[in-house]
Amino acid sequence: MAVKKASQAMAEALRAEGVRYVFGLPGGHSVTILYDELYDDPQITPILARHETAGAFAALGYAQISGEAGVCQGTAGPGFAQMILGLQEAWFARLPLVAIAPNAPAAKHGQGALQEFGSCEAVQTFVKWSYRVDRPEKMPWVMRQAFHHALAPPCGPVLVDVPIDVGGAAAEMEEYVPSRRVAAEADPAAVQAAADLLCAAERPLLVCGRGVHQARAWDEVRELAELLHLPVMHTNHGKSALPDSHPLCVGGTGCNLTVVGAPFVREADCELWVGSQIEEFAVGRGWEVFAGKRLINLNADASQFGRNVVPAVALLGDAKLTLRRLIEATRDRAPQWGFEQSLTVSRIAELRRDYAAHIAGLQQATKGPVHPTTFLDALQQAMPREAIVVLGEGANRLWTASHLRVETPGHWVSASDFGCMGYAVAAAIGAALAKPGTPVVCLTGDGSFQMQMQEIVVAAQYGLPITYVVFNNHCLGWVKWGQQQRWRERYCAVDYEVNWRHAEAARAAGCEGLLVETPEGCREAIDRAFAANAEGRPAVIEVMIPWEEVPVGLSWYRGSEAAGAMRAGGAPLEREADAAGGD
Ligand SMILES: Cc1ncc(C[n+]2csc(CCOP(=O)(O)OP(=O)(O)O)c2C)c(N)n1
Ligand SMILES: [Mg+2]
Numbered sequence: 001m002a003v004k005k006a007s008q009a010m011a012e013a014l015r016a017e018g019v020r021y022v023f024g025l026p027g028g029h030s031v032t033i034l035y036d037e038l039y040d041d042p043q044i045t046p047i048l049a050r051h052e053t054a055g056a057f058a059a060l061g062y063a064q065i066s067g068e069a070g071v072c073q074g075t076a077g078p079g080f081a082q083m084i085l086g087l088q089e090a091w092f093a094r095l096p097l098v099a100i101a102p103n104a105p106a107a108k109h110g111q112g113a114l115q116e117f118g119s120c121e122a123v124q125t126f127v128k129w130s131y132r133v134d135r136p137e138k139m140p141w142v143m144r145q146a147f148h149h150a151l152a153p154p155c156g157p158v159l160v161d162v163p164i165d166v167g168g169a170a171a172e173m174e175e176y177v178p179s180r181r182v183a184a185e186a187d188p189a190a191v192q193a194a195a196d197l198l199c200a201a202e203r204p205l206l207v208c209g210r211g212v213h214q215a216r217a218w219d220e221v222r223e224l225a226e227l228l229h230l231p232v233m234h235t236n237h238g239k240s241a242l243p244d245s246h247p248l249c250v251g252g253t254g255c256n257l258t259v260v261g262a263p264f265v266r267e268a269d270c271e272l273w274v275g276s277q278i279e280e281f282a283v284g285r286g287w288e289v290f291a292g293k294r295l296i297n298l299n300a301d302a303s304q305f306g307r308n309v310v311p312a313v314a315l316l317g318d319a320k321l322t323l324r325r326l327i328e329a330t331r332d333r334a335p336q337w338g339f340e341q342s343l344t345v346s347r348i349a350e351l352r353r354d355y356a357a358h359i360a361g362l363q364q365a366t367k368g369p370v371h372p373t374t375f376l377d378a379l380q381q382a383m384p385r386e387a388i389v390v391l392g393e394g395a396n397r398l399w400t401a402s403h404l405r406v407e408t409p410g411h412w413v414s415a416s417d418f419g420c421m422g423y424a425v426a427a428a429i430g431a432a433l434a435k436p437g438t439p440v441v442c443l444t445g446d447g448s449f450q451m452q453m454q455e456i457v458v459a460a461q462y463g464l465p466i467t468y469v470v471f472n473n474h475c476l477g478w479v480k481w482g483q484q485q486r487w488r489e490r491y492c493a494v495d496y497e498v499n500w501r502h503a504e505a506a507r508a509a510g511c512e513g514l515l516v517e518t519p520e521g522c523r524e525a526i527d528r529a530f531a532a533n534a535e536g537r538p539a540v541i542e543v544m545i546p547w548e549e550v551p552v553g554l555s556w557y558r559g560s561e562a563a564g565a566m567r568a569g570g571a572p573l574e575r576e577a578d579a580a581g582g583d
Pocket of ligand 2: 394445446447471472473474475476477
């Protein structure tokens with residue numbers, strides 16, 4: 001026991017939990033409860049965001065790549081209020097986020113003290129845990145609880161609210177004991193049942209969600225797939241669970257579905273889903289796609305099993321530990337020949353050739369200036385295999401998610417299905433800090449970029465090797481697609497008649513700014529961007545794309561009949577989308 005200020009105890013707790021960065025922007029209250037302690041902290045660097053929402057998003061990008069909790073801070077009142085979107089993103093994504101918010105002095109609550117805010121009350125429906133620190137000596141307990149709740153499966157956001165009169169007060173404090181990581185293995189009987197189903201299936205399919213990344217279960221996914229010759233798909237969040245060029249990878253689900261994956265979805269009689277919440281975007285409209293199939297659902301969150309689809313077998317546990325058990329339980333019944341010789345692999349190779357021909361046709365037929373996949377092909381050639389790819393929002397993201405290959409497991413960052421525009425721009429900063437020296441490529445639409453583009457100056461300030469790719473179609477393409485297909489081309493409030501010149505704006509922020517208006521210009525711009533990154537300067541490549549072109553996966557996804565058609569064994573249908581659809 002020693003006498004210290006609560007602020008000091010908070011900084012000690014952050015250090016003990018291995019925190020390297022606090023993302024955010026301080027106000028006067030913040031200095032009292034934390035920032036003065038960070039002035040000469042040997043371990044923790046405060047990253048100065050230009051907007052608190054971006055600070056929270058950056059903390060989530062950090063969490064996604066590091067597997068640790070992200071820590072963000074926004075000052076009392078408006079500062080914290082601007083972080084709220086980050087908590088909601090973390091809630092949807094089940095990502096560990098510790099949000100710290102100072103508050104007006106407890107002694108004056110209810111009396112209109114400057115920037116007083118009912119922070120805990122405001123976020124009740126989308127945090128795992130929140131606490132207003134009511135006594136200074138409670139700080140070590142509060143911080144341990146915060147990290148425990150954020151990181152115990154299912155992960156999620158927590159809030160520590162610190163009135164400044166409590167944060168600045170001293171008391172006798174216990175020595176900080178760090179939180180414990182917990183991971184459980186599924187019930188052996190359930191593992192056996194899952195193994196029996198998988199081995200009896202004629203056309204099994206493995207689908208990976210974000211939980212594979214959270215559990216670092218990449219080796220196990222690969223081993224199980226290769227052992228049982230399983231075609232492997234990923235949800236939008238699980239991309240890179242198996243490297244995209246692995247012979248068994250058949251691409252994305254939902255609107256990221258391509259001609260490679262479609263037959264496997266259609267024909268599968270047993271699906272093993274790992275670490276996915278099996279939500280709308282992961283599946284396509286209508287969970288009826290599971291009718292007639294046996295679902296094995298492996299998740300660390302028991303509430304998932306009764307949510308959208310009731311599985312034939314529920315495996316409650318950590319993905320890494322449980323997949324290891326599943327490998328052991330199926331090994332004796334696995335095919336005797338290697339997966340490279342399997343029919344599945346030769347079929348995938350053939351489908352990949354069909355896909356390449358399909359894309360070449362689109363690239364040739366485009367009215368330009370640059371088809372998104374033309375740029376992505378040039379990027380693929382230049383991009384190192386270990387690059388971290390950060391996916392933005394909008395129509396363009398379907399091209400990136402379905403076409404760009406991510407080859408290093410876990411080097412993938414995407415927003416949750418809450419899907420806040422601008423998330424990627426800030427998340428890229430946290431991702432870059434989580435793996436120093438690893439190149440980061442963030443691909444986003446022009447509308448989404450504008451929502452957080454102020455943060456590129458943060459990337460410049462910290463010398464981060466990030467290349468931002470802004471797919472510019474001068475509009476909110478995703479919404480415009482909907483207006484085209486569902487609303488008879490009544491385009492309303494979707495066109496940027498005046499738009500930023502993003503490449504120029506980038507230069508004003510201390511970044512390399514490059515404009516691509518022709519297919520031939522792609523490679524040179526990419527090389528120049530990477531050269532700038534190598535010198536510690538971020539880059540922005542503005543690529544002019546047409547807005548009209550829609551990947552086939554979206555047509556299938558939007559056509560609610562498609563699910564039925566695919567299940568019945570027919571080709572997925574293109575049809576007018578249902579008018580009630582949102583996004
Ligand atoms: C904060 C927020 N507002 C609105 C939306 C709805 N929305 C989803 S995508 C999109 C358009 C994105 O435009 P852009 O980033 O330019 O990408 P594009 O669709 O043009 O490729 C909109 C408005 C959202 N997801 N998030
Ligand atoms: Mg756009």
